[in-house]
Amino acid sequence: MQFENSREFAIELDKEDKLSKYRDEFIFPKVNGKDVIYFVGNSLGLQPRSAKKYVDEIMKDWAELAVEGHFYAEKSWWDYHERFSEKLAKVVGANPSEVTVMNTLTVNLHLLMVSFYRPSGKRYKIICEEKAFPSDQYMISSQVRFHGYDPQDAIVEIKKREGENNFRTEDVLKKIKEVGEECALVLIGGVNYYTGQVFDMKTITKAGHDAGAFVGWDLAHAAGNIELKLSDWNVDFAAWCSYKYMNSGPGNASGCFINKKYHNKKDIPRFEGWWGHNKDRRFLMEPEFQPEPTADAWQISNAPILAMAPYLASLEMFAEVGMPALIEKRNKIVAYLEFVLHEIDKEVDSSFEIITPSEQDERGTQISVFLHGEGKELFRFLMDQGVITDWREPNVIRLAPAPFYCSFKDMYEFGQILKKGILSKEKV
Numbered sequence: 001m002q003f004e005n006s007r008e009f010a011i012e013l014d015k016e017d018k019l020s021k022y023r024d025e026f027i028f029p030k031v032n033g034k035d036v037i038y039f040v041g042n043s044l045g046l047q048p049r050s051a052k053k054y055v056d057e058i059m060k061d062w063a064e065l066a067v068e069g070h071f072y073a074e075k076s077w078w079d080y081h082e083r084f085s086e087k088l089a090k091v092v093g094a095n096p097s098e099v100t101v102m103n104t105l106t107v108n109l110h111l112l113m114v115s116f117y118r119p120s121g122k123r124y125k126i127i128c129e130e131k132a133f134p135s136d137q138y139m140i141s142s143q144v145r146f147h148g149y150d151p152q153d154a155i156v157e158i159k160k161r162e163g164e165n166n167f168r169t170e171d172v173l174k175k176i177k178e179v180g181e182e183c184a185l186v187l188i189g190g191v192n193y194y195t196g197q198v199f200d201m202k203t204i205t206k207a208g209h210d211a212g213a214f215v216g217w218d219l220a221h222a223a224g225n226i227e228l229k230l231s232d233w234n235v236d237f238a239a240w241c242s243y244k245y246m247n248s249g250p251g252n253a254s255g256c257f258i259n260k261k262y263h264n265k266k267d268i269p270r271f272e273g274w275w276g277h278n279k280d281r282r283f284l285m286e287p288e289f290q291p292e293p294t295a296d297a298w299q300i301s302n303a304p305i306l307a308m309a310p311y312l313a314s315l316e317m318f319a320e321v322g323m324p325a326l327i328e329k330r331n332k333i334v335a336y337l338e339f340v341l342h343e344i345d346k347e348v349d350s351s352f353e354i355i356t357p358s359e360q361d362e363r364g365t366q367i368s369v370f371l372h373g374e375g376k377e378l379f380r381f382l383m384d385q386g387v388i389t390d391w392r393e394p395n396v397i398r399l400a401p402a403p404f405y406c407s408f409k410d411m412y413e414f415g416q417i418l419k420k421g422i423l424s425k426e427k428v
């Protein structure tokens with residue numbers, strides 16, 4: 001499609017957009033009385049209007065039923081988390097039994113490493129990407145030290161090549177081969193949080209398995225963003241937070257995937273609690289743990305219902321729209337944003353360098369841009385004008401136009417504001 005950098009053209013694209021009505025289902029913060037242009041759905045998704053209703057329901061049930069709400073609330077609490085499995089399984093390409101909702105992301109990765117990082121003998125190394133999200137670095141390093149190893153030795157980082165912005169699959173595969181029988185676990189962010197690069201999870205998972213290692217994925221930037229086929233790719237485990245693309249609210253519960261081949265396995269180590277116990281016998285308070293035959297066996301405590309309510313509200317919308325429609329719009333709006341950036345680049349002296357891969361299957365909603373010659377005052381200008389972006393030193397902005405609620409007109413207007421910011425500074 002031949003794009004044009006004009007308001008009329010952008011409005012035309014919005015008219016053709018089958019998802020445009022969903023914009024009204026979200027609440028936008030306002031700057032100068034106008035809805036903001038929100039580019040940080042990869043950090044904290046906007047609040048779905050339905051979230052409050054779901055929370056209010058719980059508050060009402062709690063007031064009217066108190067403890068009886070566990071069993072007699074319309075959405076009973078004792079099995080509240082089970083309402084997620086089927087819908088969430090569709091988002092991540094899994095069987096419903098392989099998906100559960102519990103805790104928060106880093107906590108879940110730690111818990112999953114109890115099961116899937118079991119160093120012994122020669123096999124004790126973890127392969128991850130260099131400059132992983134800091135929480136993942138701390139998590140991996142502390143796990144390695146917990147098992148008595150030196151992080152310098154036990155953590156093997158895949159590196160980018162000199163002068164390149166992204167990882168090459170061939171380099172990941174080479175590293176896995178090289179570490180070979182010393183490799184206990186491959187654990188990588190499925191979509192890189194900084195550049196937005198999508199890893200070839202299918203190929204890398206297979207390579208990890210060929211080396212005899214477990215393979216897990218941190219899907220913080222992938223869930224609700226890209227197509228995932230965790231079951232087909234034979235991934236061992238994965239976890240994601242729900243407050244980024246999945247719009248569940250700040251710090252909200254994480255989702256987990258645990259491959260069905262590990263369900264019902266007696267010898268798999270796991271930290272256990274009563275919510276992982278056979279649900280029909282949970283309240284008999286028997287001394288011996290009988291795991292649920294699903295990913296729910298990894299649940300520990302009873303679920304934080306109030307927190308999970310907005311997640312469920314949001315998930316219902318994902319179920320209604322489906323990932324294919326979201327991805328279709330995502331591809332178009334990201335391509336349009338990229339086009340707008342190139343157009344503005346021609347009109348100003350500064351130069352933009354998009355560090356996100358340009359291939360559609362190597363990126364999701366996010367594009368990260370180096371604004372050469374610009375600094376933090378541009379970021380402040382954008383914020384003042386109601387453009388909410390994420391700025392990383394020295395001069396990278398990350399732009400993630402979430403397909404659920406961002407419009408093509410937003411992309412056009414962003415371009416105009418960006419141009420104004422750069423030009424007005426040049427005049428000073």
Ligand SMILES: *Cc1c(COP(=O)(O)O)cnc(C)c1O
Nearest residue numbers: 104105106133135189193220241
């Ligand atoms: C956002 C993000 C996290 C956040 O972890 P929490 O435990 O939810 O605070 C972790 N890892 C990655 C890759 C992320 O992008």
